[in-house]
Amino acid sequence: MHLRVMTKADICAAQRLREIAGWNQTKIDWERFLEASESGCFVAEFDDKVCGTAATISFENRFAWVGMVLVDPAYRGRGIGTRLLEQTIEYLDARRIPCIKLDATPQGKPLYEKLGFQPEYEIERWTLRRSPLQMTERSGAHTHQGLSPELLEDIFETDRMIFGADRSFLLKSLHQQTPDFTAGIKRERTLQGYTFGRKGSFADHLGPWMANDEPTAHRLLERFVTLSLRDVLIVDHLKSNSVAEPLLRSFGFSHTRPLTRMYRGDNAHPGRVENLCAILGPEFG
Numbered sequence: 001m002h003l004r005v006m007t008k009a010d011i012c013a014a015q016r017l018r019e020i021a022g023w024n025q026t027k028i029d030w031e032r033f034l035e036a037s038e039s040g041c042f043v044a045e046f047d048d049k050v051c052g053t054a055a056t057i058s059f060e061n062r063f064a065w066v067g068m069v070l071v072d073p074a075y076r077g078r079g080i081g082t083r084l085l086e087q088t089i090e091y092l093d094a095r096r097i098p099c100i101k102l103d104a105t106p107q108g109k110p111l112y113e114k115l116g117f118q119p120e121y122e123i124e125r126w127t128l129r130r131s132p133l134q135m136t137e138r139s140g141a142h143t144h145q146g147l148s149p150e151l152l153e154d155i156f157e158t159d160r161m162i163f164g165a166d167r168s169f170l171l172k173s174l175h176q177q178t179p180d181f182t183a184g185i186k187r188e189r190t191l192q193g194y195t196f197g198r199k200g201s202f203a204d205h206l207g208p209w210m211a212n213d214e215p216t217a218h219r220l221l222e223r224f225v226t227l228s229l230r231d232v233l234i235v236d237h238l239k240s241n242s243v244a245e246p247l248l249r250s251f252g253f254s255h256t257r258p259l260t261r262m263y264r265g266d267n268a269h270p271g272r273v274e275n276l277c278a279i280l281g282p283e284f285g
C-alpha cells in the first residue's frame with residue numbers, strides 16, 4: 001500500500017468508495033476539495049487500485065478540515081484509515097495549521113480519538129423521505145428570486161463569525177451550483193438568517209442553515225422543502241439548537257445518524273454556533 005496526492009483523475013475511483021459507503025457527495029464536491037487544496041488530498045493505493053481517500057481544506061490558516069475519509073470495505077482493519085489520517089496531520093502540521101477539525105461518524109470516531117482528536121459537540125443527520133405524489137403537488141409552488149450582491153456579502157460576513165473563519169469560496173461555489181437553495185432574510189437592516197444547499201447523489205442537502213429565531217428558521221426550512229424536487233432531503237443539525245429539531249420533526253424529517261464534531265490542537269476559532277441550525281456538511285464543516 002502506498003499513499004500519494006489525489007488528482008482529478010482519481011475522482012472516479014474515489015466516487016466508487018463514496019458510493020459503497022452510501023454517502024451523498026458528487027464529483028463536484030471532490031472538485032471543491034481539489035481546487036481548494038491541490039496538494040492536500042490523498043489516496044491510498046494497493047496493487048495500483050485506489051482503496052482509500054482523505055481530503056483537507058484550510059480556512060484562513062485558522063483551522064483545517066479533514067473530510068472524505070473512506071476505505072474500501074475489502075481493505076478495512078489493516079491500518080489504511082490510520083495512515084491516511086496521519087498523512088493529513090503531517091501535511092497540515094507542516095503548514096503550521098494550529099487546529100484540525102472534522103465531523104466523525106461512529107465508525108471513524110475511535111480512529112480520530114486514537115490520533116488525539118477531542119469531541120466538541122454533537123450533530124445529528126435528519127432525513128425526509130417523501131413520495132413522488134407529494135413532489136408533483138409541490139413542484140412549481142415557489143419561484144426563485146435572485147439575491148443582491150450586497151445581501152450575499154452580508155451573509156458571507158455573518159457566516160465567517162458563525163463558522164470561525166472565512167469559507168466564502170465554498171459558499172460561492174454552492175450558490176453557483178444551486179442558487180435556488182441560497183436564501184437570506186433581513187429585518188431592520190440586520191441579517192436574521194440564511195441557507196445554502198447542494199444537490200447530492202441521492203438527496204438535496206440543506207446547509208448551512210442559520211436563523212436568529214424560530215419564525216426565520218421555519219421560513220428558511222419551508223422554502224428549502226418546497227423548492228427541492230427530490231424525494232430525499234437531508235439536514236445535519238446541531239443537537240444543541242433547540243429550534244431546529246421540532247421544526248424538522250414537523251416537516252416529517254426523522255433522525256438517521258449521529259456525528260461528532262472533533263478537533264485536534266488549539267481550537268481558538270470555534271465560531272458562534274448558538275443560532276446555527278445545521279452545518280454545511282460533515283466533509284466541509
Ligand SMILES: CC(C)(COP(=O)(O)OP(=O)(O)OC[C@H]1O[C@@H](n2cnc3c(N)ncnc32)[C@H](O)[C@@H]1OP(=O)(O)O)[C@@H](O)C(=O)NCCC(=O)NCCS
Pocket residue numbers: 021069070071072075076077078079080081082083103104105107108109110111
Ligand atoms: C472509518 C474507516 C475509514 C477506517 O478505516 P480502516 O482502514 O479500517 O482503519 P484502520 O485499519 O486504520 O483502523 C482504525 C481503528 O478502527 C477500528 N477498526 C477498523 N476496522 C475494524 C474492524 N474490521 N473490526 C474492528 N475494528 C476495526 C480499530 O479500532 C482500529 O484501531 P486499532 O488500530 O487500535 O485496531 C473505514 O471503516 C470506513 O471507510 N468507514 C466508512 C466511512 C466512514 O465512516 N469514514 C469515517 C468518516 S468520519
